[in-house]
Amino acid sequence: MTTTRTPRVAGPTEPIGADMLALLKALKLGALADTLPERAALARQHDLSHIGFLQALLADEVSRRQSRSATLRATKAGLDQSMRIEGWNAAPDLRYDRTLLSDLTSLRFVDAGQSAIILGPVGVGKTHLATGLGHMVIGRHRNTVLFARADKLFTRLRAARLDNTVDAELRRLSSVDVLIIDDFALRPLDATETNDFYELVVERHQARSTIVTSNREPSEWLTMTADTLLAQSAIDRLTSNAHTLVIEGPSYRQRTRPDRSA
Structure with missing residues (x-):
């Protein structure tokens, strides 16, 4: 007999402590502080493994850096940001x-x-x-x-x-x-x-x-x-x-x- 796993209901997001924020900044990952609580809540809801949770965080950071790099290079190129x-x-x-x-x-x-x-x-x-x-x-x-x-x-x-x-x-x-x-x-x-x-x-x-x-x-x-x-x-x-x-x-x-x- 198979059982169906019921996803956990996401609880309230946990605030980021000062020690965690300091570690993120030391690694130049301070921007992750904006998405870390939400990602942690989703990880609990979907029973993500530690590796899965880490992969989601790193994917967020890669996407953010690519977007920032593209914006900087577009500005340097003289491109109007509103013209897509x-x-x-x-x-x-x-x-x-x-x-x-x-x-x-x-x-x-x-x-x-x-x-x-x-x-x-x-x-x-x-x-x-x-x-x-x-x-x-x-x-x-x-x-x-x-x-x-x-x-x-x-x-x-x-x-x-x-x-x-x-x-x-x-x-x-x-x-x-x-x-x-x-x-x-x-x-x-x-x-x-x-x-x-x-x-x-x-x-x-x-x-x-x-x-x-x-x-x-x-x-x-x-x-x-x-x-x-x-x-x-x-x-x-x-x-x-x-x-x-x-x-x-x-x-x-x-x-x-x-x-x-x-």
Whole structure:
């Protein structure tokens, strides 16, 4: 005859004593104090072994450290913490290739050293998507990511010329695993900026992934540069191995503005 074990009812959580807290802090595990009482109660309720209880505690700590590390690296990369893939507002009136977006979120293009170009009018969420992909790269692959608006990126390179560090800055930008250039070709690029764009693309071609967002088609980028030959060479390299996602529809900001007629 078999008997069914009835799980114990979890009793009140026990407070953590000063000695236990001191031990946790000595081992740099002070954050476990937040979950230890609850975990202990659950262990009693489910009759966990000592090893099972210890494993649950360590899993909590690993998860906490990974989350903290991802947050710190995302901040260093310049990624907006509020812009995640799951938070992108894909309204029904937006038109885009859902299969391609799903493929981009698999991050296979990063593993292959390929790039991504996200095109569309103002307010459809291009920056949000690019930032969300950056968060996914940091969270899943622990690769290095850098987000930069195009005008600020070129301004930084121009400033680096003043103190003779432009070569070092170009090497740094070229070595980042995923470089996100936001709002590219929003305004014309002068000769220096066009040259820097060419250098970046050539150095990163087939070696590192670049994500570019723009309101203009790549065919229009040429008209926004000062050196057509350099720009054409860079654009040809960038687009030759890039997945291009086109988003069409009304601006999110216009869709969500207050109804003045009310």
